[in-house]
Amino acid sequence: MSLEINSYQEYQEHYQRSVENPSLFWEDIANHFFWRKKWDKVLENDWSIPLTKWFTGAQLNITENCLDRHLEERGDQTAIIWEPNDPKDKAQHVTYKRLHSKVCTFSNVLKKNGVQKGDRVCIYMPMVLELAVAVLACARIGAIHSVVFAGFSATALAARINDASCKVLLTADGGFRGDKITPLKDIADEALKECPTIEKTIVFKRTKQHVSWNPSMDVWWHKEVEKVDDVCPAEVMNAEDMLFILYTSGSTGKPKGMVHTCGGYMVYTTYSFKNVFQYKEGDVYWCSADIGWITGHSYIVYGPLAAGATTVMFEGVPSYPDFGRFWEVCEKHKVTQFYTAPTAIRALAKHPISLVEKYDLSSIKTLGTVGEPINEEAWHWYDDHVGKNKCPIVDTWWQTETGGMMISSMAGITKDKPTYATLPLPGIQPVLLDGEGKEIQETEAEGIVAIKHPWPSLARTIYGNHERYKNVYFSAYPNYYFPGDGALRDADGNYRITGRVDDVVIVSGHNLGTAPIENAINEHEKIVESAVVGFPHDIKGNALYAYVITYDGVEEKPELIDEIKQVVANTIGPIAKPDKIQFVKGLPKTRSGKIMRRILRKIASNDTSNLGDVSTLLNPEVVQDIIDHKL
Known part of the structure; x- marks a missing residue:
């Protein structure tokens, strides 16, 4: 052969x-x-x-x-x-x-x-x-x-x-x-x-x-x-x-x-x-x-x-x-x-x-x-x-x-x-x-x-x-x-990788995968990239926190936050709307390009005491910037 x-x-x-x-x-x-x-x-x-x-x-x-x-x-x-x-x-x-x-x-x-x-x-x-x-x-x-x-x-x-x-x-x-x-x-x-x-x-x-x-x-x-x-x-x-x-x-x-x-x-x-x-x-x-x-x-x-x-x-x-x-x-x-x-x-x-x-x-x-x-x-x-x-x-x-x-x-x-x-x-x-x-x-x-x-x-x-x-x-x-x-597998047997299976957040009893929410946010014409994680919520158990990167020159106004939430609601449903949306300069990533959601989850949960050795990231400087501007 x-x-x-x-x-x-x-x-x-x-x-x-x-x-x-x-x-x-x-x-x-x-x-x-x-x-x-x-x-x-x-x-x-x-x-x-x-x-x-x-x-x-x-x-x-x-x-x-x-x-x-x-x-x-x-x-x-x-x-x-x-x-x-x-x-x-x-x-x-x-x-x-x-x-x-x-x-x-x-x-x-x-x-x-x-x-x-x-x-x-x-x-x-x-x-x-x-x-x-x-x-x-x-x-x-x-x-x-x-x-x-x-x-x-x-x-x-x-x-x-x-x-x-x-x-x-x-x-x-x-x-x-x-x-x-x-x-x-x-x-x-x-x-x-x-x-x-x-x-x-x-x-x-x-x-x-x-x-x-x-x-x-x-x-x-x-x-x-x-x-x-x-x-x-x-x-x-x-x-x-x-x-x-x-x-x-x-x-x-x-x-x-x-x-x-x-x-x-x-x-x-x-x-x-x-x-x-x-x-x-x-x-x-x-x-x-x-x-x-x-x-x-x-x-x-x-x-x-x-x-x-x-x-x-x-x-x-x-x-x-x-x-x-x-x-x-x-x-x-x-x-x-x-x-x-x-x-x-x-x-x-x-x-x-x-x-x-x-x-x-x-x-x-x-x-x-x-x-x-x-x-x-x-x-x-x-x-x-x-x-x-x-x-x-x-x-x-x-x-x-x-x-x-x-x-x-x-x-x-x-x-x-x-x-x-x-x-x-x-x-x-x-x-x-x-x-x-x-x-x-x-x-x-x-x-x-x-x-x-x-x-x-x-x-x-x-x-x-x-x-x-x-x-x-x-x-x-x-x-x-x-x-x-x-x-996902389509009718022709093609596979689409949807992300880590542990990237699932239970919000008000609903299992929500973060990858589809990110995909919806990323479809907005002013958004380059996003990462969504869960954080503790008194009523829902967990809520969603979105970190969002915009294109250069985009004004990060409250109206844009409303638009993003509406895109998610229209694409997935109102249950998937993030409670918090933070505009960031970058996302913490490994050298292979994977977003370190473990770090983002800790920041969203106000637990920054042990983030691990962030110097091994592709862009360690963004971590402190995200912490400094946390909602």
Whole structure:
């Protein structure tokens, strides 16, 4: 069976086969990769434990699939285009040969500094090319990487280092982000006061600012590279050996270290990348995410490189030096597939359309969104102004835990539908469950999303806490993976993710999902985005509190509040009208674009004593602003 799907009929064939005989289907797909030793068994599974293993007995190294196997055929092809923060600085085009050399060199640096197979390495770096090199170098020698986003606080960094007992920290003197410099080495030094397991810190020189130095622990990246050569055979790994740990937010506030393994993750991310984006030879693909979250792991580094693609890494932000930067980069590198977050699209939509129109975007063939469901207004803005109504939009639903995209259209193969993630990928078997956990048989329905069969890139556990993994994902609905989301399914089997199922507020005895209320508010022509939470009410039990962002220049008058309430009443019913509507400059979001409603609930309830470490948010400054202007 081909790795590539080229028609709707082929999608149906792949999907049908993946459901009827998952082991045979994934064996066929896995045969397209390089293995040191083939598997004894494709799938071992017992979701009651839960325990899932793919390609047991197989041996490989993922970097041989991302680098070595491409050298003969496309060694001189660009593997990574690195676009710096400042557009006046020159971009780097790094070929597969050059990337292979850099990865092997840094693999030897890691080994020289005491890193061995199975050790955990924490990576706290800006979006420089060396971040991708570091990730691949860890994988090459069998070390387990844990990337921590370079905007997180010392407290958050220390918690992640200590949870995984990391041996070595990779960081930089600082990082450029727009017109600001993040003092990464200073933050790391603060964190390491509480991290006894770190033996070495390898520091990449990016900003050239002065940093404090501990000669017994700190070494410069560039000096270490000069001491080694670029010959480093890949460590032979078992398919189920750990590849990386990546921390994601937990509902309790304690982050969860999701564990992904070598074989299944490689197979699934590459297969989904090729087919969702319909990547072809000669294309230039750009995912604007950071490698500090799962989209960067799966769809900047591993999936594209294993597919032999040219992938763009972007150090900057969409607003620097102005809000046309994304489109300037697309024109400059003739980007063919562009993948970003609805949060970014909504932010860009607030600014003059001339910032889009001044650039030639004719190279773009496919647009994508990730991180949260995209609202209809943002979808149409993206379609009209960026895609010029010619490009399919793949609205991808997935999670850190799933490793790869689960439900999404395939560009030009399956149909788009605004606000719908649409159809499951081959190998993914979603169902809708009712309140009792029974499958809803009707095609057109609304319920709780669950997955009833494993897929290769599923996270195997939470690092050091398998019981928590079982309780969070497998206990609510036995024999299903429970992602925590609700969905609508239309008559054609398309899925629309409606938000977290715990985002339900009981008002006067009525169960009200906050997502439909937010959707109604967002339909108002003056509103960019909103978030609705519940707060205690003497009479109703709970009432609704709406945080609302308006377009620039909109006067936030009492009349607008009345209009918003009326829109909600007309769309859902008077019972769903928010009691309080607060206009805000921004909403607290994770790096993946998810609104932190836990924080908003606490603010609405006048409980701001323990909001947790807000420095890990995309925009921590908005929290205090919301508190200061609370109604």
